[in-house]
Amino acid sequence: MKISFDEIDEKVIEHFFDGEGAYITRMAVVNGNKIMRGCLKPGCSIGTHTHNGACEFIFITSGYGKAVCDGVEERLSAGDCHHCPEGSTHTLINSGSDDLTFFAVVAKQ
Numbered sequence: 001m002k003i004s005f006d007e008i009d010e011k012v013i014e015h016f017f018d019g020e021g022a023y024i025t026r027m028a029v030v031n032g033n034k035i036m037r038g039c040l041k042p043g044c045s046i047g048t049h050t051h052n053g054a055c056e057f058i059f060i061t062s063g064y065g066k067a068v069c070d071g072v073e074e075r076l077s078a079g080d081c082h083h084c085p086e087g088s089t090h091t092l093i094n095s096g097s098d099d100l101t102f103f104a105v106v107a108k109q
Helices: none
Strands: 013-016 022-030 031-038 045-052 052-063 063-069 073-075 081-084 087-091 100-108
Touching: 013 063, 031 081, 081 087
Parallel strands: none
Antiparallel strands: 013 022, 022 031, 031 100, 045 087, 052 081, 052 100, 063 073, 063 087
């Protein structure tokens, strides 16, 4: 099945999980699994949240930021992949001066 993100309506979600600013995304959901093409502008974040029943992979395509997973901070840039295991808590923050763009997959466990 082909997923064409440019054909999916863009959503701007303000304060996603109580994060700062807006999360800009195009999202596909297949059998309860999600894949998202996302963007966080400088200073924006996805708030801290827990993945119960699913894990998440975030592959950075451009920009610079950080993830904090179960209290451990990781610096992220293009080509890096962050993994949040099922049952863990994490956040994603654009700490750079350019857009932080990424693909995120939330996979049911």
